[in-house]
Amino acid sequence: MVKVEDIQQYxxxxxxxxxxxANTLQSGFEAIASAYGDYTKKSFEEGKSFVEKLAGVKxxxxxxxxxxxxxxxxxxxxxxESQKIAELYGDLAQQTYKPFEGLIAKFNPAAAR
Structure with a gap:
């Protein structure tokens, strides 16, 4: 028989x-956005340097x-940078679903093995 306390605890x-x-998602998306920003800045700087070098060519x-x-x-x-960002997405997916493993194991003992 299911008790009210069990339902409340669940x-x-x-x-x-x-x-x-949700907290994991937020911090993960911040890390990914930061990585994209860093890549964009680096790409812009490299492009600027390229144009400057090209302008001085004879x-x-x-x-x-x-x-x-x-x-x-x-x-x-x-x-x-693509590999770095892909790793961040993979880590985010693992960390986001990690808290749910305990709940899944509780209701499906075969999944805990």
Whole structure:
């Protein structure tokens, strides 16, 4: 037989779990937004530097060399920052669902194994 106290306790646990998950979401999204901001700033600075170097070039060969260096640098930065942001999303997903594991295990003992 289900007791009122059991229902109240379940409600309290569920609320605490949801609050913990919401806090995790907030901090995770802040970290992701910060990473995007850092990448944008870095990309802008690299683009600005590229334009300044290109403006000072006197030959076509040097212009191609500067452009090639910029393309390589931009690609490497993109890949590195994309991996960093993807890891942040993965960590966020794991941390967000972590508080719910206890509730799931409580109602589905097979899931706890």
């Amino acid at each position: 409600g309290k646990e569920h609320f605490e779990t949801a609050a913990a998950s 030959s076509l060969d040097k212009a191609i060399e500067v452009q090639t260096e910029y393309a390589k640098s931009a690609y490497e930065t993109f890949v590195a």
